[in-house]
Amino acid sequence: MGVTLEEIARASGFSVSTVSRALTNPNYPVNEVTRKRITEVARAMGYKPNMAARSLRTDQTNTIGIIADDILSPFVPPIIRGIQDYLREHDFLSLIVNSDWDPDIEQDAINALISRPVDGIVFAESSHLAINDNLRQSGKPYVFAHRLFGSTIANSVVPDDHYGAALAVRHLVGLGHQRIAMIKGREGWHSASRRFAGYQAELAAQNIDFDPALVQQGDWEYEGGYSAARVLFAVASPPTAIFAANDLMALGAICAAQDAGLRVPQDIAIVGYDNREFTRIVRPKITTVSMPVYEMGHTAAKLLLGQIRNGQEDFEEIQIKGRLFIRESCGADVSQQTVEGLDPATTSRRILLDRDPDPDR
Amino acid sequence: MGVTLEEIARASGFSVSTVSRALTNPNYPVNEVTRKRITEVARAMGYKPNMAARSLRTDQTNTIGIIADDILSPFVPPIIRGIQDYLREHDFLSLIVNSDWDPDIEQDAINALISRPVDGIVFAESSHLAINDNLRQSGKPYVFAHRLFGSTIANSVVPDDHYGAALAVRHLVGLGHQRIAMIKGREGWHSASRRFAGYQAELAAQNIDFDPALVQQGDWEYEGGYSAARVLFAVASPPTAIFAANDLMALGAICAAQDAGLRVPQDIAIVGYDNREFTRIVRPKITTVSMPVYEMGHTAAKLLLGQIRNGQEDFEEIQIKGRLFIRESCGADVSQQTVEGLDPATTSRRILLDRDPDPDR
DNA sequence: GTGAAAGCGCTAACAT
DNA sequence: ATGTTAGCGCTTTCAC
Numbered sequence: 001m002g003v004t005l006e007e008i009a010r011a012s013g014f015s016v017s018t019v020s021r022a023l024t025n026p027n028y029p030v031n032e033v034t035r036k037r038i039t040e041v042a043r044a045m046g047y048k049p050n051m052a053a054r055s056l057r058t059d060q061t062n063t064i065g066i067i068a069d070d071i072l073s074p075f076v077p078p079i080i081r082g083i084q085d086y087l088r089e090h091d092f093l094s095l096i097v098n099s100d101w102d103p104d105i106e107q108d109a110i111n112a113l114i115s116r117p118v119d120g121i122v123f124a125e126s127s128h129l130a131i132n133d134n135l136r137q138s139g140k141p142y143v144f145a146h147r148l149f150g151s152t153i154a155n156s157v158v159p160d161d162h163y164g165a166a167l168a169v170r171h172l173v174g175l176g177h178q179r180i181a182m183i184k185g186r187e188g189w190h191s192a193s194r195r196f197a198g199y200q201a202e203l204a205a206q207n208i209d210f211d212p213a214l215v216q217q218g219d220w221e222y223e224g225g226y227s228a229a230r231v232l233f234a235v236a237s238p239p240t241a242i243f244a245a246n247d248l249m250a251l252g253a254i255c256a257a258q259d260a261g262l263r264v265p266q267d268i269a270i271v272g273y274d275n276r277e278f279t280r281i282v283r284p285k286i287t288t289v290s291m292p293v294y295e296m297g298h299t300a301a302k303l304l305l306g307q308i309r310n311g312q313e314d315f316e317e318i319q320i321k322g323r324l325f326i327r328e329s330c331g332a333d334v335s336q337q338t339v340e341g342l343d344p345a346t347t348s349r350r351i352l353l354d355r356d357p358d359p360d361r
Numbered sequence: 362m363g364v365t366l367e368e369i370a371r372a373s374g375f376s377v378s379t380v381s382r383a384l385t386n387p388n389y390p391v392n393e394v395t396r397k398r399i400t401e402v403a404r405a406m407g408y409k410p411n412m413a414a415r416s417l418r419t420d421q422t423n424t425i426g427i428i429a430d431d432i433l434s435p436f437v438p439p440i441i442r443g444i445q446d447y448l449r450e451h452d453f454l455s456l457i458v459n460s461d462w463d464p465d466i467e468q469d470a471i472n473a474l475i476s477r478p479v480d481g482i483v484f485a486e487s488s489h490l491a492i493n494d495n496l497r498q499s500g501k502p503y504v505f506a507h508r509l510f511g512s513t514i515a516n517s518v519v520p521d522d523h524y525g526a527a528l529a530v531r532h533l534v535g536l537g538h539q540r541i542a543m544i545k546g547r548e549g550w551h552s553a554s555r556r557f558a559g560y561q562a563e564l565a566a567q568n569i570d571f572d573p574a575l576v577q578q579g580d581w582e583y584e585g586g587y588s589a590a591r592v593l594f595a596v597a598s599p600p601t602a603i604f605a606a607n608d609l610m611a612l613g614a615i616c617a618a619q620d621a622g623l624r625v626p627q628d629i630a631i632v633g634y635d636n637r638e639f640t641r642i643v644r645p646k647i648t649t650v651s652m653p654v655y656e657m658g659h660t661a662a663k664l665l666l667g668q669i670r671n672g673q674e675d676f677e678e679i680q681i682k683g684r685l686f687i688r689e690s691c692g693a694d695v696s697q698q699t700v701e702g703l704d705p706a707t708t709s710r711r712i713l714l715d716r717d718p719d720p721d722r
Numbered sequence: 723g724t725g726a727a728a729g730c731g732c733t734a735a736c737a738t
Numbered sequence: 739a740t741g742t743t744a745g746c747g748c749t750t751t752c753a754c
Contacts (some may be wrong), residue, residue, distance in 0.1 A: 002477070002499075003704060004747055015725045020749060031723060046498065048476045051424065054748035055413035056730050063456070063478065068589065072442055074638075077432050084432070093473065094454050098445060112454065116363070137407065138363075148703070171429070222642070248642075255644060258460045277435075278639045281583070281609075283616060365731055376741045379735060392739060413730035417746050726753080737742075 003047045016340035016344070024049070055116070059313045064304060065113035066096045067106060068124040069148070071278045072205070074276060075293045077123045079145050082297025090305055092119075101127050107134070114138045120304045123147070124297065135232040141307035145300035146293065148264055150190050152317050153237040160319035161191045164171040164289040165198025167184045168325050171287070172241045173206045175332055177269060181239035182250050187221075195245045195273065210334035214239050225252025233260055240268060241330070247272035247279050250286050254329060292320040364408045373402040375535045385410070402482070414566040416477070425665060426474035429485040435637060436654045440485045440506050441660025451514045451666055453480075462488050468495070475499040481665045484508070485658065502668035506661035511551050514677050518661045521680035524551045525650040526559025526568070526604070528685050529632045530649070533602045536693055538630060540651060542575035542600035544589040544610050544635060550581075556606045556634065575600050579610045586613025594621055601629060602691070609631035610638050611647050626692035636686055645689035670675065 006021075011014045014034065022038040066083060068076045076176060080096065087094055096117060098268050099106035106126070113121055113214040121142040122128070127349045128149045163268035165181065170182050185192025196215075207284045213235050216228035225244055229252065232239055244250035245273055250272030254264050262268050264284055271278060275290035299320060326332050366384075370377045375395065382389040416422045426446060429437045434446055441457065448455055456479060460467035467487070474482055482503040484490070489510045496503060500691060505517035506714045533541050546553030556575075564571050574596050577589035586605055590613065591598055605611035611633030615625050620707040623629050625645055636651035658680060668674065687693050 002747090003751095006747080016748085017723055017726080017750080018748095021724090021735065024749085034723080046495070048472065048495075048499075049748050050417070051477045052413050052416035053730090054749075056411070057733085057747080057749045058415050061413065061478075070442075071445070077438050080457075081459070084457070086481075091473075093478065096441075096445070096452050096457050097454065098442070111409065112452075116412045117422075119453065134407070134409075138409070138660050215627065251642065278642050281612065281639050282643055282737075301403055363731090366733095367731080377731090378733080378742080379740055382740090385733085390739065396740080411731050414746090417734075417748085418731080418733045682739075723754085726751105728749105728750090728751085732746090733744105735742105735744085738740085 002050065003042075003045045004050070004349045005047075008038065008042050008045060011045065012038050012040060023047075033073070044249075053340055060119050060308075061117055062091060063093045063095055063118050064308075065109075065118040065232070066094050066124055067099055067113070067121060067126065068096065069101050069111050069127055070098050070304060071096065073125060074197075075146065076125055077293060078293040078299035082294040083122060083301040084297075085123070086298050086301035087307070092305065095247070099126070101129060110135050114140060119308045120268045122297075122300050122304055124184025124300075141311075143300045143302060143304045145296045146291075154314040154316065155303070157296045157303070157320060159191075159291055159296065161194035162198035162201065163319075164273065164322045165195040165245075165318065166202035166244050167322070168273065168289050169199055169202035171324055171326070171330065171332065172243065172269060173202075173208070175241070175269060175330060177239075177241040178208055179211070179214065179237065179239045180208070181216070181230075181232045183216050183218040183225055183242060183244045183253060184216060185245040185249075186220045186224075187217065191283045192220075192245060194353045199243060212264075220246055220248060222252040222255075223246050225254075226256045229253035229256035230260070233257070241340070242268065242270045244265070244270065244272050247274045247276040247286060249290055250329070251282060252280070252289070254282075254284070254286070265329050268271060269330040271330055279325075287325065287327045287330040287332065289324055290322040292322045295320050311321070362410065364406045365411070366401075366408075367405060369399065369403050369584070371467070372406065373399050375399060383431060384408070387607075398407050399660065405712065421669075422478055423452060424479050425457055425662075425669075426453045426470075426479040426482045427455050427485055428460055428470050430462050430488055432673050433455065434486060436507065436652060437486055439654040440658035440661075442592040443655040443660075444506070444662040445484070445658075447659050447662035447666070453666065461621060463677055464489060471496050473499060480669045483658075483661050483665055502672075504661045504664060504665045504668070506657045507652075509575070515675040515677065516664070518657045518664070518681060519678045520552070520652055520657065521682045522555035525560065525683045526556040526606075526681075527563035529604050529634065529650050530560055530563035530569070530687055531602065531689070532691065532693070533630060533632060533684040534563075534569070536602075536630060536691060538597065538600075538602040539569055540572070540575065540600045541569070541601070542593045544577050544586055544603060544604045544605040544614060545580040545605040546579060546595075546610075547581045547585075548578065553581075553606060560604060579606060581607055581609060583609050583613040584615075586610025587617045588613075590614035590617035591621070594618070594623070603629065603631045603680065605631065605633050608635045608637040608647060608649055611640070611649070611690070612643060615643075615645070615647070626690055630691040632691055636683070639684075639690065647690045648686065648693065650685055651681045651683040656663070656681050 005016050005019050009328040019038050020031045022035040097109040104174045120140050123144045125146045184196050218224040218228050242253050244253050250270050250290040253270050257264050257268050272286045275288045279286035279288050364382050366377045370380045379648040380399050383391045453568045458470040481501050484505045486507045508517040545557050579585040579589050603614050605614055611631050614631050618625050618629050633649040636649045639650050640647035
C-alpha cells in the first residue's frame with residue numbers, strides 16, 4: 001500500500017537512484033528522455049514519496065512546529081494563518097500544539113516536537129518559555145511571534161505598540177480634537193505602557209499639552225472602559241475624544257457615553273486598539289488600530305525558514321507596525337480610508353483580514 | 362546531533378533491541394534492573410526517539426492531518442481544539458492545512474498529507490471534497506467534522522440543528538411567549554431548513570398554531586435580520602418573541618427593535634443561534650444556541666483514531682446537540698441557567714468555551 | 723548519464 | 739531475558 005521508488009524502477013527499467021534523481025532533483029543531469037519516462041511512470045502508478053524515509057535520510061522534515069498558548073485566543077488563528085501562508089510557498093507543513101499557559105505542557109510540547117518531526121519551532125503568543133534546555137541542545141531554531149512575556153529576547157517578532165498608539169492619536173488630532181483622553185491598559189503590562197508612551201509622544205509631536213486629568217487607568221475589560229469613561233465625562237474640562245488602549249475598553253466607553261446621553265461620534269469620538277472582530281459588528285463600528293497578527297506570523301515564518309536554511313543566527317527583536325482601520329466611532333469620512341503603515345507586500349491578505357466576518361452556515 | 366539507540370546501547374552495555382524494548386515497549390518482559398538502568402542512561406544522555414525512523418519502520422506516524430477551509434473562520438479554531446484535546450490524550454499530533462474553499466488547494470493538501478506524514482485526516486468545515494481518488498486509494502481513514510456541503514455522507518459529524526432550534530423555541534415558550542416569529546437562514550442552506558423544521562416541530566409540540574405571517578426570510582447577515590424584524594413589527598398581530606436562525610441576524614433584529622423604540626427583552630424577546638463570540642459582548646448579551654463545535658471536533662477525533670486502530674469501518678452521520686446559553690436578550694433569569702443538552706463528559710471544557718473572551722495583551 | 727551499494731535509526735522476527 | 743539480524747524507502751557517495 002504505497003508505491004515505492006523500487007517499483008517504479010522495475011516498471012520503468014531504470015535503477016532506483018536514477019528514478020530518485022529524476023523525480024526529486026531537478027538540477028541533476030538526467031537524460032531528458034529518461035526523466036520524462038520516469039515521471040510518466042511515477043504519475044501513472046500514483047507515486048507519493050514516503051516522507052518518513054526521506055526525513056530519516058536527509059534529517060529534515062519540511063515541517064515546523066507551532067506552539068500556541070491556546071488556539072482559541074483571538075489573536076492566535078491569524079498568527080497561524082500568517083505562518084502557514086508563508087510555509088505553503090515553501091512546501092512546509094505545520095504541526096500545531098497548545099500549551100494552555102502551562103509550563104509543563106509547554107515542555108511536553110517542546111519534547112514531542114523535538115523528537116524530530118520538525119525542523120524548527122515558532123512560539124505563537126507564548127506567555128513564557130519553559131526551561132529550554134532540551135530545546136537549546138536540540139539545535140533546532142525557534143522564533144517567537146507575538147511573545148507575551150515581558151522581557152525583550154532575541155528571535156522575536158512583536159507589535160509596535162508605540163507606533164500604533166501614535167497612529168490613533170494622530171487620527172484624532174487630524175479630526176480636529178485637542179482634548180484627547182486615554183484609558184490605559186492594565187498596569188504592569190508591557191503593551192499597556194508602550195501604548196501610553198505612544199499616546200504621550202504623539203501629543204508632544206502635535207504640540208498638545210499633556211493633561212494628567214485626561215488619563216484614566218483601565219483593566220483591558222469592558223467594565224474598566226465603562227467606568228473610566230464615566231470619570232472622564234465628569235472632568236472639569238472634558239475630552240472631546242478618547243483613545244482606549246484596547247477595543248473592549250473602547251466598547252465600554254461607547255456604552256458609557258450612550259448611557260450618559262452622548263452620541264458617538266458626534267458628541268465624543270472614541271478609538272480602540274486591536275481590531276478585534278466585534279469592532280466591525282457593534283454599532284457604531286469602532287475605529288481601531290490593528291494588531292499586525294497576520295504579519296507577525298508571516299514574518300516569524302520567514303525568519304524561521306531562513307534559520308533552518310542557513311543555520312542559527314539570532315536576530316534582534318523585530319517590531320511590526322499595525323495600521324488604522326477607520327470606521328464609525330470617530331466621525332471620520334470612511335471613504336477616505338488611510339492606509340498608513342501599510343506594507344504593500346502583504347496588502348491583499350490584509351484586505352482579506354479586514355473583510356466582513358464569514359457568514360455562518 | 363541526536364542521541365541514538367545504538368549510543369545508549371554502547372553506554373549501557375546492552376544491545377540495541379533490548380534498549381528499544383526497555384524504552385518503548387512497557388509490556389515486553391525486560392528485567393527490571395535492566396530496564397531501570399537503560400531508562401536512566403537514556404535520560405542522562407537526553408535521548409529523544411527519531412520519529413522518522415520509527416515511522417518508516419512501523420508505517421504509522423502518530424500524526425493526523427486536519428484540512429480546514431480556513432483557520433480564520435469563526436468555527437474552525439474550536440473544532441480544531443476539540444480534535445487536539447482528544448489527540449493529546451493519545452499522544453497524537455496534528456498537521457493543519459487550509460484549503461481556502463479551493464478544490465485544487467484541497468487536492469494539494471490531501472496529496473501532501475497522504476505522502477505519509479499522517480495516519481488519517483479530518484476535514485474541518487470542509488465545503489466540498491476534492492475528487493478523492495488519491496485519498497481513497499491511500500487507504501487512510503478520514504472523517505468530516507461539521508461538513509458544509511449538503512449531501513449526507515458517511516463518516517461525518519454534524520450539528521443537530523433541528524434539536525437546537527427546538528431548544529430555542531422551547532425556551533421562549535417557557536417564558537410565556539405564544540407568538541414566536543422566525544427569521545430564516547439563507548435559502549438553500551441545509552442548516553437553514555433544519556432550523557426552520559425544528560422551529561415548526563417545537564411549535565407543534567407545544568400546541569401553538571404555526572402562523573406563516575410570522576416567518577421572514579433572512580440571509581444570515583445583520584442586514585437581513587434588521588429588515589426582516591422591521592417587517593415583523595408591522596404585522597397585524599405582531600410577535601412577542603423572535604427566533605433568528607443565527608446570531609448576526611439576531612443582532613440585526615435587536616438593533617431594528619431598538620430603532621423602533623422597542624426595548625429588548627422587555628418589549629420583545631430575541632434569541633439567536635451559533636453562540637458566536639460577540640453574543641457575549643454586545644448589549645443586551647444575546648441568548649443563543651451553541652454550535653457544538655468543540656464537541657464535533659472531539660468526536661471526530663475519537664472516531665478517526667478508532668478507525669486508525671481498527672481499520673476502516675464507515676459509520677453513519679453522527680449528529681451532535683448544542684445547548685442553550687441563556688443571556689439577556691430574552692428576559693430569562695440568567696441565574697437559573699439551564700443546561701439542556703449538556704454532555705457531562707465535556708462539561709469542564711464547555712465551560713471554558715463559554716468563558717469571557719480573553720483580554721488582549 | 724546511469725547503476726550499485728551503503729546507511730539514516732528504528733522495530734520485530736528469529737535465535738539463543 | 740537478551741542478542742543478532744534484516745529491512746522499512748529513500749538519498750547519496752562512489753564507480754563506471
